[in-house]
Amino acid sequence: MSIPVISLDTDWHQAQNCSLPSELAPWILEPASLTARLKRHCGHFRVQVLNEQRTALPVFLQPLLPNTLQAQLREVILWCDDKPCVYGQSWLPEKTVNALRPLADMGERPLGDYIFQQSGLQRGSIEVTQLQLTLPDAGSALCYTRRSVFRLNDLPLLVAEAFLPAMAELKAFA
Template identity: 45%
Template structure:
Protein backbone atom coordinates (compact mmCIF):
# COMPACT_ATOMS: atom_id res chain seq x y z
CA UNK A 1 0.00 0.00 0.00
CA UNK A 2 1.34 3.41 -0.97
CA UNK A 3 1.10 6.11 1.68
CA UNK A 4 -1.66 8.67 1.23
CA UNK A 5 0.95 11.38 1.67
CA UNK A 6 4.73 11.54 1.45
CA UNK A 7 6.45 13.08 4.46
CA UNK A 8 9.45 14.10 2.35
CA UNK A 9 9.49 17.87 2.93
CA UNK A 10 11.51 20.75 4.34
CA UNK A 11 10.82 20.33 8.05
CA UNK A 12 11.76 23.06 10.51
CA UNK A 13 11.46 23.51 14.26
CA UNK A 14 8.00 24.73 15.22
CA UNK A 15 7.50 28.14 16.80
CA UNK A 16 4.85 30.82 16.86
CA UNK A 17 6.84 32.55 14.08
CA UNK A 18 6.86 29.52 11.75
CA UNK A 19 3.17 28.54 11.81
CA UNK A 20 -0.09 30.29 10.92
CA UNK A 21 -1.78 31.92 13.89
CA UNK A 22 -5.06 30.00 13.43
CA UNK A 23 -3.24 26.65 13.53
CA UNK A 24 -0.65 27.48 16.19
CA UNK A 25 -2.63 26.02 19.12
CA UNK A 26 -2.96 22.74 17.21
CA UNK A 27 0.52 22.53 15.70
CA UNK A 28 2.29 23.51 18.91
CA UNK A 29 0.19 21.31 21.26
CA UNK A 30 2.67 19.37 23.40
CA UNK A 31 0.09 17.15 25.11
CA UNK A 32 -2.15 14.58 23.45
CA UNK A 33 -3.64 15.79 20.16
CA UNK A 34 -6.28 13.07 20.46
CA UNK A 35 -7.39 14.44 23.83
CA UNK A 36 -7.51 17.98 22.41
CA UNK A 37 -9.59 16.85 19.42
CA UNK A 38 -11.99 14.96 21.67
CA UNK A 39 -12.35 17.98 23.95
CA UNK A 40 -13.27 20.23 21.00
CA UNK A 41 -15.59 17.79 19.21
CA UNK A 42 -18.98 16.32 19.94
CA UNK A 43 -18.32 13.40 17.59
CA UNK A 44 -14.76 12.00 17.43
CA UNK A 45 -13.79 8.82 15.64
CA UNK A 46 -10.61 7.33 14.29
CA UNK A 47 -10.57 5.64 10.87
CA UNK A 48 -7.73 3.20 10.29
CA UNK A 49 -6.63 3.57 6.65
CA UNK A 50 -3.98 0.91 6.85
CA UNK A 51 -1.01 -0.70 8.52
CA UNK A 52 1.86 -2.26 6.63
CA UNK A 53 5.34 -3.56 7.28
CA UNK A 54 7.69 -1.42 5.25
CA UNK A 55 11.35 -0.44 4.96
CA UNK A 56 11.91 2.96 6.53
CA UNK A 57 12.48 5.50 3.73
CA UNK A 58 15.97 7.00 3.72
CA UNK A 59 14.66 10.55 4.20
CA UNK A 60 13.06 9.52 7.54
CA UNK A 61 16.18 7.80 8.91
CA UNK A 62 17.58 11.05 10.44
CA UNK A 63 14.48 11.25 12.66
CA UNK A 64 15.74 8.25 14.62
CA UNK A 65 18.89 8.18 16.75
CA UNK A 66 19.74 4.61 15.79
CA UNK A 67 19.58 2.86 12.40
CA UNK A 68 16.11 1.52 11.65
CA UNK A 69 15.38 -0.94 8.87
CA UNK A 70 11.80 -2.17 8.97
CA UNK A 71 8.79 -0.49 10.52
CA UNK A 72 5.08 -0.66 10.66
CA UNK A 73 3.58 2.34 8.88
CA UNK A 74 0.17 3.15 10.29
CA UNK A 75 -2.16 5.64 8.62
CA UNK A 76 -5.31 7.04 10.19
CA UNK A 77 -7.79 9.86 9.84
CA UNK A 78 -9.23 11.47 12.93
CA UNK A 79 -12.75 12.71 12.28
CA UNK A 80 -14.40 15.44 14.33
CA UNK A 81 -18.04 16.38 13.90
CA UNK A 82 -18.18 14.15 10.80
CA UNK A 83 -15.33 16.01 9.05
CA UNK A 84 -11.78 14.78 8.48
CA UNK A 85 -9.70 16.88 10.87
CA UNK A 86 -6.27 15.20 11.03
CA UNK A 87 -4.50 12.66 8.84
CA UNK A 88 -1.70 10.90 10.70
CA UNK A 89 1.17 8.60 9.80
CA UNK A 90 3.09 6.69 12.44
CA UNK A 91 6.34 4.86 11.81
CA UNK A 92 6.87 2.21 14.47
CA UNK A 93 10.18 0.32 14.28
CA UNK A 94 9.99 -3.45 14.70
CA UNK A 95 12.05 -3.30 17.89
CA UNK A 96 9.53 -0.85 19.38
CA UNK A 97 6.71 -3.28 18.61
CA UNK A 98 8.67 -6.14 20.17
CA UNK A 99 9.16 -4.14 23.38
CA UNK A 100 5.66 -2.59 23.46
CA UNK A 101 3.40 -5.35 22.16
CA UNK A 102 0.23 -3.24 22.44
CA UNK A 103 1.48 -1.16 19.47
CA UNK A 104 0.83 -4.12 17.18
CA UNK A 105 -2.86 -4.39 18.11
CA UNK A 106 -4.08 -0.79 18.18
CA UNK A 107 -6.77 -1.22 15.53
CA UNK A 108 -8.97 1.88 15.72
CA UNK A 109 -7.61 2.95 19.10
CA UNK A 110 -5.71 6.25 18.78
CA UNK A 111 -1.94 5.85 19.23
CA UNK A 112 -1.89 9.06 21.29
CA UNK A 113 -4.20 7.53 23.89
CA UNK A 114 -1.68 4.74 24.39
CA UNK A 115 1.49 6.87 24.30
CA UNK A 116 0.36 9.39 26.89
CA UNK A 117 -0.52 6.59 29.35
CA UNK A 118 3.18 5.86 29.82
CA UNK A 119 4.79 7.94 32.60
CA UNK A 120 8.17 7.86 30.84
CA UNK A 121 6.98 9.14 27.43
CA UNK A 122 9.37 11.74 26.00
CA UNK A 123 8.68 13.80 22.89
CA UNK A 124 11.32 15.32 20.63
CA UNK A 125 10.92 18.96 19.59
CA UNK A 126 8.02 19.42 17.18
CA UNK A 127 8.91 20.12 13.57
CA UNK A 128 6.51 21.60 11.00
CA UNK A 129 6.22 21.66 7.22
CA UNK A 130 3.66 22.18 4.50
CA UNK A 131 2.81 19.01 2.59
CA UNK A 132 1.02 18.73 -0.76
CA UNK A 133 -2.03 16.50 -0.70
CA UNK A 134 -3.36 15.66 -4.18
CA UNK A 135 -5.82 12.84 -3.55
CA UNK A 136 -6.99 11.05 -0.44
CA UNK A 137 -9.40 8.28 0.61
CA UNK A 138 -11.38 10.88 2.57
CA UNK A 139 -13.09 14.09 1.42
CA UNK A 140 -10.54 16.89 1.22
CA UNK A 141 -9.65 19.53 -1.35
CA UNK A 142 -6.24 19.09 -2.96
CA UNK A 143 -3.71 21.60 -1.66
CA UNK A 144 -0.87 22.25 0.75
CA UNK A 145 -1.56 21.47 4.38
CA UNK A 146 0.38 22.20 7.55
CA UNK A 147 1.83 19.19 9.29
CA UNK A 148 3.88 18.47 12.37
CA UNK A 149 6.08 15.57 13.35
CA UNK A 150 8.00 14.40 16.37
CA UNK A 151 9.53 11.25 17.77
CA UNK A 152 8.07 9.81 20.94
CA UNK A 153 10.26 7.61 23.11
CA UNK A 154 8.55 5.13 25.41
CA UNK A 155 10.55 2.61 27.44
CA UNK A 156 13.57 3.62 25.34
CA UNK A 157 11.74 2.81 22.09
CA UNK A 158 11.18 5.41 19.33
CA UNK A 159 7.95 6.07 17.40
CA UNK A 160 7.74 8.74 14.69
CA UNK A 161 4.34 10.44 14.45
CA UNK A 162 3.38 12.94 11.75
CA UNK A 163 0.02 14.71 11.74
CA UNK A 164 -1.46 16.72 8.87
CA UNK A 165 -4.07 19.29 9.83
CA UNK A 166 -7.02 19.26 7.46
CA UNK A 167 -9.66 22.02 7.11
CA UNK A 168 -11.98 20.17 9.52
CA UNK A 169 -9.69 21.03 12.44
CA UNK A 170 -10.28 24.77 11.96
CA UNK A 171 -14.05 24.38 12.28
CA UNK A 172 -13.96 22.66 15.68
Template identity: 45%
Template sequence: MSITTAHYLLQAHWQTPSDLRLQPVQSSWLLETDSLTARLKSRCRHFRVQMLSEQYYPLPERLQAQLAGAESALLREVMLHCDAQVMIYAQSWLPVSTLAAIEPLARLGDQPLGEFIFRHPELQRGPIEVAVLDATALKLAAPLAEQAVWARRSVFWLAKHPLQVVEVFMPEVYQL
Protein backbone atom coordinates in the same frame (compact mmCIF):
# COMPACT_ATOMS: atom_id res chain seq x y z
CA MET B 1 -3.06 6.44 1.44
CA SER B 2 0.06 4.65 0.39
CA ILE B 3 3.80 4.46 0.66
CA THR B 4 3.78 7.22 -1.97
CA THR B 5 2.12 9.54 0.55
CA ALA B 6 4.65 8.48 3.16
CA HIS B 7 7.55 9.32 0.83
CA TYR B 8 5.95 12.67 -0.04
CA LEU B 9 5.83 13.54 3.66
CA LEU B 10 9.45 12.44 4.13
CA GLN B 11 10.50 14.80 1.32
CA ALA B 12 8.60 17.80 2.74
CA HIS B 13 10.51 20.88 3.83
CA TRP B 14 10.37 20.37 7.61
CA GLN B 15 11.33 23.38 9.73
CA THR B 16 11.42 24.43 13.33
CA PRO B 17 8.28 26.41 14.24
CA SER B 18 10.35 29.49 15.10
CA ASP B 19 11.43 29.68 11.43
CA LEU B 20 7.84 30.27 10.30
CA ARG B 21 5.13 32.85 10.72
CA LEU B 22 2.25 30.90 12.15
CA GLN B 23 -1.16 32.37 12.86
CA PRO B 24 -2.17 31.98 16.54
CA VAL B 25 -4.84 29.40 15.70
CA GLN B 26 -2.32 27.38 13.68
CA SER B 27 0.24 27.59 16.47
CA SER B 28 -2.25 26.37 19.05
CA TRP B 29 -2.78 23.15 17.06
CA LEU B 30 0.63 22.61 15.49
CA LEU B 31 2.54 23.24 18.69
CA GLU B 32 0.17 21.37 21.02
CA THR B 33 2.37 19.27 23.30
CA ASP B 34 -0.44 17.23 24.82
CA SER B 35 -2.54 14.63 23.04
CA LEU B 36 -4.33 15.83 19.88
CA THR B 37 -6.74 12.94 20.40
CA ALA B 38 -7.75 14.31 23.80
CA ARG B 39 -8.07 17.82 22.39
CA LEU B 40 -10.29 16.66 19.52
CA LYS B 41 -12.42 14.53 21.84
CA SER B 42 -13.00 17.53 24.10
CA ARG B 43 -14.33 19.58 21.16
CA CYS B 44 -16.75 17.18 19.49
CA ARG B 45 -19.59 14.86 20.36
CA HIS B 46 -18.38 11.89 18.34
CA PHE B 47 -14.71 11.09 17.79
CA ARG B 48 -13.63 8.28 15.48
CA VAL B 49 -10.40 6.82 14.16
CA GLN B 50 -10.63 5.56 10.59
CA MET B 51 -7.92 3.03 9.79
CA LEU B 52 -6.55 3.58 6.28
CA SER B 53 -3.67 1.13 6.24
CA GLU B 54 -1.22 -0.74 8.38
CA GLN B 55 1.72 -2.35 6.58
CA TYR B 56 5.33 -3.24 7.25
CA TYR B 57 8.00 -1.55 5.15
CA PRO B 58 11.76 -1.18 5.17
CA LEU B 59 12.44 2.15 6.83
CA PRO B 60 13.52 4.86 4.40
CA GLU B 61 17.10 5.99 5.05
CA ARG B 62 15.92 9.40 6.20
CA LEU B 63 14.05 7.76 9.07
CA GLN B 64 16.63 5.17 10.11
CA ALA B 65 18.83 7.71 11.89
CA GLN B 66 15.85 9.37 13.61
CA LEU B 67 14.56 6.01 14.79
CA ALA B 68 17.73 4.66 16.38
CA GLY B 69 18.96 2.75 13.35
CA ALA B 70 15.81 0.65 12.94
CA GLU B 71 15.57 -1.02 9.54
CA SER B 72 11.89 -1.89 9.23
CA ALA B 73 8.69 -0.52 10.68
CA LEU B 74 4.93 -0.70 10.68
CA LEU B 75 3.52 2.26 8.76
CA ARG B 76 0.11 3.07 10.27
CA GLU B 77 -2.15 5.61 8.56
CA VAL B 78 -5.39 6.88 10.03
CA MET B 79 -7.86 9.73 9.74
CA LEU B 80 -9.16 11.34 12.92
CA HIS B 81 -12.81 12.37 12.62
CA CYS B 82 -14.69 14.83 14.79
CA ASP B 83 -18.47 14.74 14.34
CA ALA B 84 -18.13 12.94 10.97
CA GLN B 85 -15.63 15.52 9.64
CA VAL B 86 -12.03 14.56 8.89
CA MET B 87 -9.78 16.76 11.00
CA ILE B 88 -6.36 15.11 10.93
CA TYR B 89 -4.54 12.59 8.77
CA ALA B 90 -1.97 10.83 10.96
CA GLN B 91 0.89 8.63 9.92
CA SER B 92 3.03 6.66 12.36
CA TRP B 93 6.27 4.80 11.76
CA LEU B 94 6.57 2.14 14.46
CA PRO B 95 9.91 0.28 14.27
CA VAL B 96 9.72 -3.50 14.64
CA SER B 97 12.03 -3.25 17.67
CA THR B 98 9.62 -0.79 19.34
CA LEU B 99 6.66 -3.09 18.62
CA ALA B 100 8.53 -6.06 20.11
CA ALA B 101 9.33 -4.11 23.28
CA ILE B 102 5.90 -2.46 23.64
CA GLU B 103 3.62 -5.11 22.19
CA PRO B 104 0.24 -3.31 22.62
CA LEU B 105 1.36 -0.85 19.90
CA ALA B 106 1.20 -3.71 17.39
CA ARG B 107 -2.51 -4.27 17.98
CA LEU B 108 -4.05 -0.81 18.26
CA GLY B 109 -6.51 -1.40 15.43
CA ASP B 110 -8.88 1.56 15.32
CA GLN B 111 -7.80 2.78 18.75
CA PRO B 112 -6.00 6.14 18.83
CA LEU B 113 -2.22 5.94 19.15
CA GLY B 114 -2.30 9.17 21.17
CA GLU B 115 -4.39 7.62 23.92
CA PHE B 116 -1.79 4.91 24.38
CA ILE B 117 1.42 6.91 24.19
CA PHE B 118 0.27 9.83 26.34
CA ARG B 119 -0.54 7.38 29.15
CA HIS B 120 2.88 5.73 28.94
CA PRO B 121 4.87 6.49 32.11
CA GLU B 122 8.18 6.85 30.24
CA LEU B 123 7.04 9.10 27.38
CA GLN B 124 9.49 11.61 25.95
CA ARG B 125 8.93 13.73 22.88
CA GLY B 126 11.52 15.12 20.52
CA PRO B 127 11.21 18.56 18.93
CA ILE B 128 8.16 19.38 16.82
CA GLU B 129 8.90 20.25 13.20
CA VAL B 130 6.32 21.80 10.86
CA ALA B 131 5.81 21.97 7.12
CA VAL B 132 3.39 23.42 4.59
CA LEU B 133 2.20 20.74 2.17
CA ASP B 134 0.54 20.76 -1.21
CA ALA B 135 -2.94 19.42 -0.46
CA THR B 136 -3.34 17.87 -3.92
CA ALA B 137 -0.06 15.96 -3.65
CA LEU B 138 -1.34 14.21 -0.51
CA LYS B 139 -4.15 12.52 -2.46
CA LEU B 140 -6.49 12.60 0.52
CA ALA B 141 -9.85 10.87 0.25
CA ALA B 142 -11.81 14.11 0.00
CA PRO B 143 -10.65 17.08 -2.09
CA LEU B 144 -9.67 20.09 -0.03
CA ALA B 145 -10.69 23.65 -0.79
CA GLU B 146 -7.30 24.83 0.43
CA GLN B 147 -4.21 24.48 -1.78
CA ALA B 148 -1.89 24.10 1.19
CA VAL B 149 -2.22 22.38 4.55
CA TRP B 150 -0.03 22.41 7.62
CA ALA B 151 1.62 19.36 9.12
CA ARG B 152 3.84 18.54 12.04
CA ARG B 153 6.07 15.66 12.98
CA SER B 154 8.02 14.50 15.98
CA VAL B 155 9.71 11.43 17.36
CA PHE B 156 8.36 9.97 20.58
CA TRP B 157 10.34 7.73 22.87
CA LEU B 158 8.53 5.18 25.04
CA ALA B 159 10.99 3.68 27.52
CA LYS B 160 13.80 4.51 25.07
CA HIS B 161 11.97 2.93 22.10
CA PRO B 162 11.30 5.39 19.24
CA LEU B 163 8.37 5.98 16.92
CA GLN B 164 7.62 8.87 14.59
CA VAL B 165 4.24 10.54 14.22
CA VAL B 166 3.26 12.90 11.40
CA GLU B 167 -0.05 14.77 11.57
CA VAL B 168 -1.60 16.72 8.71
CA PHE B 169 -4.22 19.25 9.77
CA MET B 170 -7.31 19.72 7.64
CA PRO B 171 -8.46 23.38 7.45
CA GLU B 172 -11.64 22.54 9.43
CA VAL B 173 -9.65 21.76 12.58
CA TYR B 174 -9.00 25.47 13.11
CA GLN B 175 -12.74 26.06 13.54
CA LEU B 176 -12.91 23.88 16.66
Protein backbone atom coordinates in the same frame (compact mmCIF):
# COMPACT_ATOMS: atom_id res chain seq x y z
CA MET C 1 8.25 -1.69 0.11
CA SER C 2 4.82 -0.23 0.70
CA ILE C 3 4.21 3.36 -0.34
CA PRO C 4 2.44 5.57 2.21
CA VAL C 5 -0.69 7.41 1.17
CA ILE C 6 1.23 10.65 1.91
CA SER C 7 5.01 11.11 1.58
CA LEU C 8 6.78 13.02 4.35
CA ASP C 9 9.84 13.55 2.15
CA THR C 10 10.08 17.35 2.28
CA ASP C 11 11.90 20.12 4.13
CA TRP C 12 10.98 20.41 7.81
CA HIS C 13 11.58 23.37 10.15
CA GLN C 14 11.63 23.81 13.91
CA ALA C 15 8.12 24.95 14.90
CA GLN C 16 9.35 27.64 17.29
CA ASN C 17 11.21 29.31 14.38
CA CYS C 18 8.18 29.41 12.07
CA SER C 19 5.40 31.92 11.58
CA LEU C 20 2.25 29.83 12.01
CA PRO C 21 -1.38 30.79 11.33
CA SER C 22 -2.88 32.02 14.61
CA GLU C 23 -5.86 29.66 14.40
CA LEU C 24 -3.63 26.60 13.98
CA ALA C 25 -0.64 27.53 16.14
CA PRO C 26 -2.15 26.19 19.43
CA TRP C 27 -2.87 22.87 17.71
CA ILE C 28 0.52 22.60 15.99
CA LEU C 29 2.42 23.53 19.16
CA GLU C 30 0.31 21.28 21.46
CA PRO C 31 2.88 19.34 23.54
CA ALA C 32 0.36 16.89 25.02
CA SER C 33 -2.02 14.52 23.27
CA LEU C 34 -3.56 15.93 20.09
CA THR C 35 -6.16 13.14 20.34
CA ALA C 36 -7.26 14.32 23.79
CA ARG C 37 -7.44 17.93 22.60
CA LEU C 38 -9.53 16.95 19.57
CA LYS C 39 -11.91 14.96 21.76
CA ARG C 40 -12.45 18.03 23.97
CA HIS C 41 -13.48 20.07 20.92
CA CYS C 42 -15.98 17.75 19.29
CA GLY C 43 -18.96 15.65 20.23
CA HIS C 44 -18.08 12.49 18.28
CA PHE C 45 -14.49 11.35 17.63
CA ARG C 46 -13.37 8.40 15.54
CA VAL C 47 -10.29 6.97 13.84
CA GLN C 48 -10.35 5.76 10.23
CA VAL C 49 -7.39 3.50 9.40
CA LEU C 50 -6.17 4.08 5.83
CA ASN C 51 -3.10 1.85 5.91
CA GLU C 52 -1.36 -0.31 8.50
CA GLN C 53 1.52 -2.61 7.61
CA ARG C 54 5.09 -3.60 8.27
CA THR C 55 7.44 -2.15 5.68
CA ALA C 56 10.96 -0.90 5.04
CA LEU C 57 11.72 2.47 6.61
CA PRO C 58 12.27 5.04 3.84
CA VAL C 59 15.83 6.33 3.56
CA PHE C 60 14.80 9.94 4.26
CA LEU C 61 13.37 8.88 7.67
CA GLN C 62 16.38 6.82 8.75
CA PRO C 63 18.20 9.78 10.38
CA LEU C 64 15.15 10.25 12.66
CA LEU C 65 14.93 6.57 13.58
CA PRO C 66 18.55 5.35 13.46
CA ASN C 67 19.31 1.63 13.29
CA THR C 68 15.82 0.96 11.95
CA LEU C 69 15.32 -1.02 8.75
CA GLN C 70 11.77 -2.29 9.26
CA ALA C 71 8.89 -0.37 10.81
CA GLN C 72 5.15 -0.52 11.18
CA LEU C 73 3.57 2.21 9.08
CA ARG C 74 0.14 3.39 10.18
CA GLU C 75 -1.92 6.05 8.43
CA VAL C 76 -5.21 7.34 9.81
CA ILE C 77 -7.71 10.14 9.55
CA LEU C 78 -9.02 11.55 12.84
CA TRP C 79 -12.66 12.56 12.47
CA CYS C 80 -14.49 15.05 14.69
CA ASP C 81 -18.24 15.35 14.34
CA ASP C 82 -18.07 13.54 10.99
CA LYS C 83 -15.46 15.97 9.60
CA PRO C 84 -11.96 14.80 8.60
CA CYS C 85 -9.73 16.99 10.80
CA VAL C 86 -6.28 15.38 11.03
CA TYR C 87 -4.30 12.99 8.88
CA GLY C 88 -1.86 11.01 11.01
CA GLN C 89 1.12 8.94 9.95
CA SER C 90 3.22 6.95 12.41
CA TRP C 91 6.38 4.91 11.95
CA LEU C 92 7.05 2.42 14.72
CA PRO C 93 10.39 0.61 14.49
CA GLU C 94 10.23 -3.17 14.74
CA LYS C 95 12.08 -3.13 18.08
CA THR C 96 9.54 -0.65 19.51
CA VAL C 97 6.55 -2.73 18.41
CA ASN C 98 8.14 -5.95 19.70
CA ALA C 99 8.80 -4.43 23.14
CA LEU C 100 5.47 -2.60 23.42
CA ARG C 101 2.97 -5.17 22.15
CA PRO C 102 -0.15 -2.95 22.40
CA LEU C 103 1.33 -0.89 19.54
CA ALA C 104 1.33 -3.95 17.27
CA ASP C 105 -2.39 -3.81 16.57
CA MET C 106 -4.00 -0.50 17.43
CA GLY C 107 -6.85 -0.99 14.99
CA GLU C 108 -9.21 1.99 15.25
CA ARG C 109 -7.84 3.06 18.63
CA PRO C 110 -5.92 6.35 18.60
CA LEU C 111 -2.16 6.01 19.09
CA GLY C 112 -2.26 9.07 21.35
CA ASP C 113 -4.63 7.34 23.77
CA TYR C 114 -1.94 4.72 24.39
CA ILE C 115 1.36 6.59 24.30
CA PHE C 116 0.29 9.57 26.43
CA GLN C 117 -0.82 7.18 29.20
CA GLN C 118 2.72 5.79 29.51
CA SER C 119 4.98 7.26 32.20
CA GLY C 120 8.17 6.73 30.17
CA LEU C 121 7.10 9.02 27.28
CA GLN C 122 9.39 11.79 26.03
CA ARG C 123 8.68 14.02 23.05
CA GLY C 124 11.38 15.39 20.77
CA SER C 125 11.09 18.80 19.15
CA ILE C 126 8.10 19.65 16.99
CA GLU C 127 8.95 20.28 13.35
CA VAL C 128 6.56 21.72 10.77
CA THR C 129 6.07 21.91 7.04
CA GLN C 130 3.24 22.35 4.56
CA LEU C 131 2.17 19.35 2.49
CA GLN C 132 -0.21 19.05 -0.42
CA LEU C 133 -2.55 16.26 0.66
CA THR C 134 -5.10 14.30 -1.31
CA LEU C 135 -7.02 11.89 0.89
CA PRO C 136 -10.04 9.66 0.46
CA ASP C 137 -13.13 11.35 1.93
CA ALA C 138 -11.12 14.47 2.80
CA GLY C 139 -10.31 16.04 -0.58
CA SER C 140 -7.15 17.87 -1.55
CA ALA C 141 -5.52 20.83 0.21
CA LEU C 142 -2.24 22.40 1.26
CA CYS C 143 -2.01 21.57 4.97
CA TYR C 144 0.22 22.52 7.85
CA THR C 145 1.85 19.36 9.15
CA ARG C 146 3.87 18.66 12.28
CA ARG C 147 6.09 15.77 13.28
CA SER C 148 7.92 14.60 16.38
CA VAL C 149 10.04 11.67 17.40
CA PHE C 150 8.78 10.23 20.67
CA ARG C 151 10.70 7.93 22.98
CA LEU C 152 8.65 5.50 25.03
CA ASN C 153 10.79 3.72 27.60
CA ASP C 154 13.72 4.79 25.40
CA LEU C 155 12.18 3.18 22.29
CA PRO C 156 11.59 5.58 19.36
CA LEU C 157 8.54 6.22 17.20
CA LEU C 158 7.79 8.96 14.70
CA VAL C 159 4.40 10.66 14.49
CA ALA C 160 3.35 13.19 11.85
CA GLU C 161 -0.02 14.96 11.84
CA ALA C 162 -1.48 17.11 9.06
CA PHE C 163 -4.20 19.59 9.95
CA LEU C 164 -6.97 19.30 7.37
CA PRO C 165 -9.26 22.20 6.32
CA ALA C 166 -12.13 20.92 8.51
CA MET C 167 -10.09 21.93 11.59
CA ALA C 168 -11.50 25.44 11.09
CA GLU C 169 -14.99 24.06 11.79
CA LEU C 170 -14.23 22.68 15.25
CA LYS C 171 -15.96 24.25 18.23
CA ALA C 172 -12.58 25.65 19.31
CA PHE C 173 -12.89 28.27 16.60
CA ALA C 174 -16.54 29.16 17.19
